[in-house]
Amino acid sequence: MPAAEKKKTVSFAEFLPFSEEHYRVMRRKQVVRLLLMYVAPVAILAAFFLIQYDAIVRESKRLHLQAIAESQANTLELFLSERLVNLSNLIDDPRHEFPPTSEVMEDDLDGLRKNSNAFVDIGFFDSTGVQTSYAGPYPSLEKRNYRQESWYKTLYDDQTGFIITDIYLGFRQRPHFTIAVSRTIDGAFVVLRATLAPEEIYNYLRSQTGSAEAITSIVNQTGNYQLATPRLGTPLEASSFVPPQKPDVGAGEARIDGRYLLYGYSWLQMANWAVIVQPASTDTQAFLSGFRLRIIIISVLFVLFGFVVAVIRARKLVDMQMESDRTRAQLGHAAKLASVGELASGIAHEINNPLAVITEESGLLMDYMDPQFGHTLDENDLHKRLSTIQESAFRCRDITRKLLRFVRRTDFDLQEHDVHDIINGVIDDLLGPEIEVSSIAVERNYDRSLPKLTTDSNQLQQVILNIVNNASDAIGDEQGTITITTSSHGNRVRISIKDTGCGMIQEQLDKVFMPFFTTKEVGKGTGLGLSVSYGIVRGLGGEIEVESTKGVGTTFTLVLPVKQKR
Numbered sequence: 001m002p003a004a005e006k007k008k009t010v011s012f013a014e015f016l017p018f019s020e021e022h023y024r025v026m027r028r029k030q031v032v033r034l035l036l037m038y039v040a041p042v043a044i045l046a047a048f049f050l051i052q053y054d055a056i057v058r059e060s061k062r063l064h065l066q067a068i069a070e071s072q073a074n075t076l077e078l079f080l081s082e083r084l085v086n087l088s089n090l091i092d093d094p095r096h097e098f099p100p101t102s103e104v105m106e107d108d109l110d111g112l113r114k115n116s117n118a119f120v121d122i123g124f125f126d127s128t129g130v131q132t133s134y135a136g137p138y139p140s141l142e143k144r145n146y147r148q149e150s151w152y153k154t155l156y157d158d159q160t161g162f163i164i165t166d167i168y169l170g171f172r173q174r175p176h177f178t179i180a181v182s183r184t185i186d187g188a189f190v191v192l193r194a195t196l197a198p199e200e201i202y203n204y205l206r207s208q209t210g211s212a213e214a215i216t217s218i219v220n221q222t223g224n225y226q227l228a229t230p231r232l233g234t235p236l237e238a239s240s241f242v243p244p245q246k247p248d249v250g251a252g253e254a255r256i257d258g259r260y261l262l263y264g265y266s267w268l269q270m271a272n273w274a275v276i277v278q279p280a281s282t283d284t285q286a287f288l289s290g291f292r293l294r295i296i297i298i299s300v301l302f303v304l305f306g307f308v309v310a311v312i313r314a315r316k317l318v319d320m321q322m323e324s325d326r327t328r329a330q331l332g333h334a335a336k337l338a339s340v341g342e343l344a345s346g347i348a349h350e351i352n353n354p355l356a357v358i359t360e361e362s363g364l365l366m367d368y369m370d371p372q373f374g375h376t377l378d379e380n381d382l383h384k385r386l387s388t389i390q391e392s393a394f395r396c397r398d399i400t401r402k403l404l405r406f407v408r409r410t411d412f413d414l415q416e417h418d419v420h421d422i423i424n425g426v427i428d429d430l431l432g433p434e435i436e437v438s439s440i441a442v443e444r445n446y447d448r449s450l451p452k453l454t455t456d457s458n459q460l461q462q463v464i465l466n467i468v469n470n471a472s473d474a475i476g477d478e479q480g481t482i483t484i485t486t487s488s489h490g491n492r493v494r495i496s497i498k499d500t501g502c503g504m505i506q507e508q509l510d511k512v513f514m515p516f517f518t519t520k521e522v523g524k525g526t527g528l529g530l531s532v533s534y535g536i537v538r539g540l541g542g543e544i545e546v547e548s549t550k551g552v553g554t555t556f557t558l559v560l561p562v563k564q565k566r
Helices: 003-008 020-091 102-115 150-157 198-206 290-369 379-407 419-430 432-437 457-475 506-510 529-539
Strands: 119-125 131-135 162-164 177-185 188-196 214-220 225-227 249-256 259-267 273-279 415-417 440-445 453-455 480-489 492-499 543-549 553-561
Touching: 020 102, 020 162, 020 177, 020 188, 020 198, 020 214, 020 249, 020 259, 020 273, 020 290, 102 119, 102 131, 150 162, 150 177, 150 188, 188 198, 198 214, 198 225, 290 379, 415 419, 415 457, 419 432, 419 440, 419 457, 419 480, 419 492, 453 457, 453 553, 457 480, 457 492, 457 529, 457 553, 506 543, 529 543
Parallel strands: 440 480
Antiparallel strands: 119 131, 119 188, 162 177, 177 188, 214 225, 214 273, 249 259, 259 273, 415 453, 480 492, 492 553, 543 553
């Protein structure tokens, strides 16, 4: 390709109305918007499924722990019932002698231990509360009076005939349970008492089905451990929580050391104890396993796919926008060229008329000055023709001034003015005589609460003068009304000028601010009044709004800021 042709090549980006950074920002915004459309629903749905799955798993764990607790409680109650039956069989055996001797008690203890290793010792109490005979590892307890012990008092006053105590130290100063039955033999109140080893009972519970899945502990109503693993505490130590007594069987959560612990519980009927079951281990490795892991993997894949689609789609949308902007920019460029051509045509048309008059009059004067024609020109005729030339020249000057004022922003003398004074100056002073002799009525609907307006009074008067003149021309010789209304909206002032003239069609309305466009007859207007007014209002930081209906009238509204920087 020749170098000359290369120089003529125009980059397509030159027609873009915005910078590359603008489109990069637009692309990022589109990506974010599309991510919200494509990815957010997937993320929300995944989160919903994970929450629902966790809720189901949690509820399943609750029910499972509750079932284990209920099963352990039933097992413990069965164990205690069997131990009570063992004691009852001894005291109710008609072959058993009362009061028994220590040798007999030793035989009884051996028989009880064959049923359960939990039995530690056994003792017989007479009606005075003295342990008259004893068998076990603490022989010093024989002949000791238990009349003031709480368990003995409860058993003496109770009608059930048996008691299972909470764990306590007692005379032996070792944690143990007391299980005792009472009878009336030969009219005397007697008691057969045995103690149970806590560790043996706990080992028995640990040997049951499902115990490996959970940690079991037993607490009384006051929250003291009766049975517990060393991991949780020791017997008689206070528990971190006490389960509710209603319902008897259930599951719940307890906050311990800043974290929530799930547990199941079941209260016993034979003793005021609650079996508490906790998970044997925390699911530290379960978060990314099973169903949850599949949901996360699928969600991540969908998110990645949505991200790729969003990026590609955003790029295409921005490319389409760039193409649209290029097309509009090219059309705007073509429209500007057409406007320049129309402007040049209008200038030529407007200036040619006075130039033709100047040429004609000056040519005629030259002919009068030529001796070969023998014509003379008197002073009045000469003055008349020179005046015509001067008027045509002034008309050309007026056209060029208005044109320059349209294309070039002039400096404004901004001062605070009363809008109504400016309008009255135009209506009463500049147009007063013309309006008085016409059939046009002027109505003024002023908002007296308008603030002072910072503006250029001369420039604003010119704008109002142009619009009112056009309104008068639109009404013509017929009767009509020009209504001027002022109002304020926030920090802006609105001046509406409404006439009852001929109005305009939409095609005329679209061109109303174009230079040299006029609806008047040839020679009655330059077509620069409204275009100059438009430039002035824009220079004052305001806007012009126009509404028109053919045969009804036209309304021009000036919207100006109350305050401007000087």
